[in-house]
Amino acid sequence: MTDLPLSLYLHFPWCVQKCPYCDFNSHALRGDTPEDAYVEALVRDLDHELREPESRPLTSIFMGGGTPSLFSDRAIGRVLEAVQRRLAFAPDIEITLEANPGTADASHFRGYRTAGVNRLSIGVQSLDAAQLKKLGRIHDPGQAVAALELARAAGFDNVNLDLMFALPQQSEAQALADLDGVLALQPEHVSWYQLTLEPNTEFAARPPPLPDDDAVAAMFDAGQARLAAAGYAQYEVSAYARPGRQARHNLNYWEFGDYLGIGAGAHGKRSGAAGVIRRARHKHPKRYLESAGTAAGVQEERILSAQExxxxxxxxxxxxxxxxxxxxxxxxxxxxxxxxxxxxxxxxxxxxxxxxxxxxxxxxxxxxxxxxxxxxxxxx
Structure with missing residues (x-):
């Protein structure tokens, strides 16, 4: 199983504020982003992971969060340089960075592109100002549109836009208006997914009024038709892409490939003589910063059984x-x-x-x- 494709996931755990629907490992930032300390922790963490030698080239890198675009282009460049000194890059490597419109900055986007990032994933979520407020987002519709324009000006020709549907009290017409607005921006990839109430979130504790199942099914069917007519083929439950623009990093997950998980709360999967090993890092940023690069930095490690x-x-x-x-x-x-x-x-x-x-x-x-x-x- 050592010929499996290999990817790298890097987690950046901070956001400006926590969204009420989010169950990812993200933490509201208090004060300045600890860029230098966190970059150093990521490098120590990667070195610890690579105590088990790895000769496979990376086919993709994904920087997720949290909000990775809170980090400067200088910090992202340092991370990618450190990775490339330790691991080979496939000639056509896909390097994605998640960005929120509220943190979009033209100079950062250009810097990210110069640093080697060649794909952006922008969390639009809605183009309706009232819905953005309900979702706890810090951007407005104009900033969402501007983010894509900034990405294009910075040289990005591979952009994903995240969009949600079945939002609080959302009608089918409103959901389709959101989708039409995103399609008008002509991204290469659209992640279009239903808002669900996840455990341990603010929305789970205080559920907003959501559309019923019949309304959600109608939104989904009509939206799929819109996406197909616009040239976006569905290749996964929530993923739609123009020809040749499927997210290679995510495809590696879905095809049960291997990936290194580095950063606070990151999960990884590696295959070898011992079997398929899953590892998870400590979730809390403070605990991660203290333990990264040591055995204590790995919170969980297990070998999958044949039954699992x-x-x-x-x-x-x-x-x-x-x-x-x-x-x-x-x-x-x-x-x-x-x-x-x-x-x-x-x-x-x-x-x-x-x-x-x-x-x-x-x-x-x-x-x-x-x-x-x-x-x-x-x-x-």
Whole structure:
């Protein structure tokens, strides 16, 4: 399994303020961003991870958060330089940085591009001022549009825009107006996803009035038609791209590739002689800064058992519209396809998986009832 693609995820845990729907490892910034200390911690953390030598080139890097664009272009450049001194880069490496319109800055965008970032992911979320306020966002619609214009002026020709639907009291017409506004900006990629109430968030504790299931289904169907008509093909549950613009970093996750997870709360997956190992770093920035680069910096480490492998694998690959070749199971897990025989047979009997034995792909019914399909692989 050592020929699996390898990616790198770098987590930046600070935001200007915590959004009420967000369950990611993000923390409201108090004072100045501790750039130098955090960059040094990331490098120490990477060095600790690379005590297990790694010869594979990186096919992608993703800098997420939090709000990575709170960090200066100088800091991002230092991180990428340090990574490149330690790991080879594939010639066509994809390097993504998440940015919020509220922190968009023309000089930073140009600096990010010069530093080697070649893809931006901008968290628009809505183009409706009232909805942005309900979502706790710090930008307005004009800043969202300006962020893309700044990205283009800085030389970015590969941009994703994040957009949510099924927002508090949102109508189908309002959701489609948001989507039409994003499509008018002509990004290369759109992440269009439903607002859900996640545990341990402000919205979970005090739920806002959300559209009912029928209204959400109508939004989804109409929105998918809009995206397809505009030339964006759905390739994953919430991901739509123009031809050749799929997010390669995320595809590596969904195809059960390997990735190093560096930074506060970052998760990683590496395959080797011992099996598939998952590691997680400490979530809290203070604890991470104190422990990065030592054994204490790894909060959790476990080797996946043969019993866990089916659900771990399927949680990823069944999100893909096209599915994956059945042979990918053995290539990614080292286990025979026979290990999936019982749940696969049941999934196909229920009409949730395509009958083609050479393909692992949900049917249209399987996509609509993905949780039911995944349950079949929990005890495989």
């Amino acid at each position: 492998m089916p659900i771990e694998f399927m949680l990823n690959v069944l999100r893909l519209n096209a599915g994956v070749p059945a042979a990918l199971w053995e290539a990614r897990t080292g286990l025979p396809l026979a290990a999936l025989a019982t749940p696969l047979a049941e999934a196909r009997r229920l009409g949730l998986m395509e009958p083609d034995p050479g393909l692992l792909r949900p049917t249209a019914l399987g996509h609509r009832h993905l949780n039911r399909l995944l349950e079949l692989f929990l005890d495989a």
